[in-house]
Amino acid sequence: MSGTGERRVVITGIGVTAPGGQGAKAFWKLLTDGRTATRRISFFDPSPFRSQVAAEVDFDAELSGLTPQEIRRMDRAAQFAVVTAREAVADSGLEFGTLAPHRTGVTIGSAVGATTGLDQEYRTVSDGGRLELVDHAYAVPHLYNYLVPSSFATEVAWAVGAEGPATVVSTGCTSGLDAVGYAADVIREGTADVMIAGAADAPISPITVACFDAIKATTPRNDDPAHASRPFDASRNGFVMGEGAAVFVLEEWESARARGAKIYAEVAGFATRSNAFHMTGLRPDGKEMAEAIRVALQEARLNAEDIDYVNAHGSGTKQNDRHETAAFKRSLGDHAHRTPVSSIKSMVGHSLGAIGSIEIAASVLAMSHDVVPPTANLHTPDPECDLDYVPLTARDWKTDAVLSVGSGFGGFQSAVVLANPDRRAR
Incomplete structure (x- = not known):
């Protein structure tokens, strides 16, 4: 076709x-x-x-x-x-x-x-x-x-x-x-x-x-x-x-x-940006990741308030987690404080290039089951990471639209928006 x-x-x-x-x-x-x-x-x-x-x-x-x-x-x-x-x-x-x-x-x-x-x-x-x-x-x-x-x-x-x-x-x-x-x-x-x-x-x-x-x-x-x-x-x-x-x-x-296929989710929006800054370093303001999120949402024709769950990069390094928190606040505004966010790297580690797809799988399954996976081992939140990072235990949560993001050495910042296609049609 x-x-x-x-x-x-x-x-x-x-x-x-x-x-x-x-x-x-x-x-x-x-x-x-x-x-x-x-x-x-x-x-x-x-x-x-x-x-x-x-x-x-x-x-x-x-x-x-x-x-x-x-x-x-x-x-x-x-x-x-x-x-x-x-x-x-x-x-x-x-x-x-x-x-x-x-x-x-x-x-x-x-x-x-x-x-x-x-x-x-x-x-x-x-x-x-x-x-x-x-x-x-x-x-x-x-x-x-x-x-x-x-x-x-x-x-x-x-x-x-x-x-x-x-x-x-x-x-x-x-x-x-x-x-x-x-x-x-x-x-x-x-x-x-x-x-x-x-x-x-x-x-x-x-x-x-x-x-x-x-x-x-x-x-x-x-x-x-x-x-x-x-x-x-x-x-x-x-x-x-x-x-x-x-x-x-x-x-x-x-x-x-x-053909009557089971449809898990629509790949509604995608964007990638580079920070052109440092091979491994990240600016603390999260500007480039925030820009990738903004463009992905625009392509998906969704607003920040439409996002029900954020699957974070969440690598567990000091600079990444602060950078990402800032990016969510910058791109989602006040809605960032009302949206569950979690990192599955706490459970399956960081498989470098593969993890972005593995996190998309987690995001799609979260939509299918209306369950948000937790961030394991999160007992003492960093005061600089002050969003709802779903500590320790999975959470029942109606999930029709998910934002999944990644950050890579070389300055790469990417965002994918996954959505229930019926919701987008409405």
Whole structure:
């Protein structure tokens, strides 16, 4: 379909691979129970590092339906993307074999690509770092796929038979938001009718842990991993690294209605901005994030007062949580004080590029169940973070419109507005 007029975009399928349980149902139960999936790193010996905790996914590629050849060919993050896309496709009820392949596309976000695979292969070809002149013959045959993140989109496109636009979006920690926003724009402009969109990252490797150690962005609270991630709490001292993926089936609204699809939400508005300020630093006034929120609301044709819940970036660093609080006040005005806000990073960690899509999944499920997930480990609110951050316990809350935001190294600031399409039609 490529008709004239405004093409609206809806989510009709959800897949999630996250710490604490694979699949959207297990993910949602973890969130609403307020449980944390953060623990001491088990993938390697973390004792040499400042931060030794992470939110790991208990993932068995073979049990998840991947063949031995797929497992051999794909990095862990690509495996996440394919398995999660298959869940989303099954959930959508679409028969992809009946779709026009050139009208079906893929957009996958990732901040660090095949970091896990590259780290492992370097250790192999360098004999644990002892060889300055490495021997490439010891590497896996598909090492090139690890070097080019575009392979993520390729693998998902092959899995679903999509021959339309295939793109990887890599904008740091906003990649998961930006991938969904871009995919919605592709449908809205008429280039595609169906998009598989989301993000995947598997960054829990020695090189990534060392990098974040160097800038002291991750928490050193190693004695209590389950309570190490503390967004908006006065005692917060850095984020907990995570991993995972979330993928969605996006469709043109009229086509989805015509086939009787279950419609989770409309991707009503999206905007991204850059602060052009600092690689890792944030201005305390939150101006750029506030501007992204304003434009996303404008595109959605909603007012600040229409937002029922805000899914925050909430990384648990001192500067981010203050910056974000200021951005909400700046963009939502007095309504910011009446709106529940929460950070699921308190439970599933910060999976870099993947987390934006994982947070969209949480936002959509919040709308489906009229339940707001909590901010775990929030016992002593920072006086500078004085909004309603839904501490500890999930809350029943009528939710028809959600704002989900992200902030990424490089100065990226993104906002997505999700809405009940019937509410927007009214």
